[in-house]
Amino acid sequence: MNTDMLRQITEVESTRYQQDGVVFLQGMFDADWVEVLTNGLEINCQRPTDRSRIWDRDDRDRTMFWDSQAWRGIDEYRKFIFDSPAAKIAGQLMNAASINFFFDAVFVRSAGSQFATPWHQDEPYWSVEGYDTCTIWMPLVPVKKANALAFVPGSHRSGSAFSQYNFGELNPDGKVDVDQVDFTAVAEADLPDIDANPDKYGVTSWDMAPGDCVVFNSRIIHGGSGKLDDDRDLRVFTTKWLGDDVKIKFRECGMDPDHSALMTAAGLAPGDRPATDLYPQIWSRG
Numbered sequence: 001m002n003t004d005m006l007r008q009i010t011e012v013e014s015t016r017y018q019q020d021g022v023v024f025l026q027g028m029f030d031a032d033w034v035e036v037l038t039n040g041l042e043i044n045c046q047r048p049t050d051r052s053r054i055w056d057r058d059d060r061d062r063t064m065f066w067d068s069q070a071w072r073g074i075d076e077y078r079k080f081i082f083d084s085p086a087a088k089i090a091g092q093l094m095n096a097a098s099i100n101f102f103f104d105a106v107f108v109r110s111a112g113s114q115f116a117t118p119w120h121q122d123e124p125y126w127s128v129e130g131y132d133t134c135t136i137w138m139p140l141v142p143v144k145k146a147n148a149l150a151f152v153p154g155s156h157r158s159g160s161a162f163s164q165y166n167f168g169e170l171n172p173d174g175k176v177d178v179d180q181v182d183f184t185a186v187a188e189a190d191l192p193d194i195d196a197n198p199d200k201y202g203v204t205s206w207d208m209a210p211g212d213c214v215v216f217n218s219r220i221i222h223g224g225s226g227k228l229d230d231d232r233d234l235r236v237f238t239t240k241w242l243g244d245d246v247k248i249k250f251r252e253c254g255m256d257p258d259h260s261a262l263m264t265a266a267g268l269a270p271g272d273r274p275a276t277d278l279y280p281q282i283w284s285r286g
């Protein structure tokens with residue numbers, strides 16, 4: 001398995017990431033990494049964390065499963081985070097001196113699931129603040145453009161925190177009462193009705209195969225993935241990465257996910273660089 005990048009990121013790809021806030025990178029991870037993560041996800045689905053939730057269950061019992069921060073309990077995830085080229089990819093795209101790992105999240109739809117992820121941003125609701133935060137979104141099965149995660153290019157530079165969906169409401173099984181956050185107080189602008197006119201917003205997504213990834217700035221508006229064909233499932237592993245300007249921030253209105261208790265217990269306070277072994281530094285330039 002390749003611990004270094006399978007290929008260089010081109011100038012065109014770097015520029016696209018800076019300008020659009022999202023870039024599609026074809027063929028970045030070899031089949032061994034896909035296998036490692038597929039095995040890890042299998043274990044994760046069998047042994048979900050307390051944070052896990054079914055976001056959607058329809059009358060045909062098709063589901064959308066979400067879990068997060070499972071990496072400490074799953075060797076395969078840890079291996080990917082520490083040994084794969086993911087941190088270097090994030091470092092190169094964000095032009096960072098060093099990269100810390102923030103957290104993992106998985107999005108698993110059973111075949112035919114019609115659930116579409118609501119449009120949203122990430123960083124304005126996290127327990128950190130910084131322009132240089134990104135997600136690497138990796139499907140572990142082929143996914144068509146129409147079903148892959150989609151983006152509003154350039155929206156990472158809008159300077160606004162748009163009204164945010166309360167993901168805590170996605171809980172058909174009523175399993176746990178977590179992440180219930182009313183974000184009204186933090187919203188600076190209404191989220192535009194993107195589905196009403198996707199062309200107007202330049203909505204972009206890609207046909208993707210295992211080994212490809214999309215890297216996006218955590219301020220970009222994204223969503224819309226799902227609505228699968230009956231014979232297609234969608235298993236996605238994501239990792240969230242922190243670049244140079246990121247500091248801890250506790251938001252009074254609430255956070256999703258809320259790491260404030262974990263951070264405080266680890267001796268981290270607002271204004272600190274997220275570090276310690278909670279958010280390990282994985283990569284540094286040179």
Ligand SMILES: O=C(O)CCC(=O)C(=O)O
Pocket residue numbers: 105107117122135137149222223225226236238
């Ligand atoms: O894969 C999805 O449906 C959602 C992914 C997402 O919103 C994220 O990684 O921030």
